[in-house]
Amino acid sequence: QVQLVESGGGVVQPGRSLRLSCAASGFTFSNFGMHWVRQAPGKGLEWVAIISYDGSNNYYADSVKGRFTISRDDSKNTLYLQMNSLRVEDTAVYYCAKALIRRASNNPPVDWGQGTLVTVSS
């Protein structure tokens, strides 16, 4: 079955960088687009970024555009989120999620990891 395991979260000071990873198994990783979605403590879901199944198209939320970069390594079945110039308001649980439809552009998240907590604080 689909398994997604996020890692790389932790406490970081404002302005610093952090890279999150998401190890995928149980499906053919290279056939599916992947999302990052975050949830601030006690708040709702906020979509962060998506990468297409072939890596050719990436889209970002305005709140992270220019600071975050989504990427994938299909040889390692791993999704990444490079987060630069972190702000206090980036504090959240970050979930990676597999897109619903194989080899299709831009479709919704269906399978989610358990998330990794990023805390941005001085």
Place this chain on the structure above:
Amino acid sequence: QSVLTQPPSASGTPGQRVTMSCSGSSSNIGSNAVNWYQQLPGTAPKLLIYGNNQRPSGVPDRFSGSKSGASASLAISGLQSEDEADYYCATWDDSLNGWVFGGGTKLTVL
């Protein structure tokens, strides 16, 4: 302030039918399919409805979705205590070039 507007709370008694709304605009719900997620306390979200009204395998037919214009609704019939959760709508926004979520509706089973 979320692009998609959901009522913050809803409630019902066991066995009852409840509905919750999700309001958007022509650039999101008006032109793209709506998806619904259930998030039980302390867990990751789960896809309940995709493509406005399609249920992934394993989701009970008590859950149903509909869309009209720039609004969508999730209905839960035969309400059960385990349905107590947060529910989010989500869709693609053509103007923002990104996915958007509603602020979520907290369902309480009385």
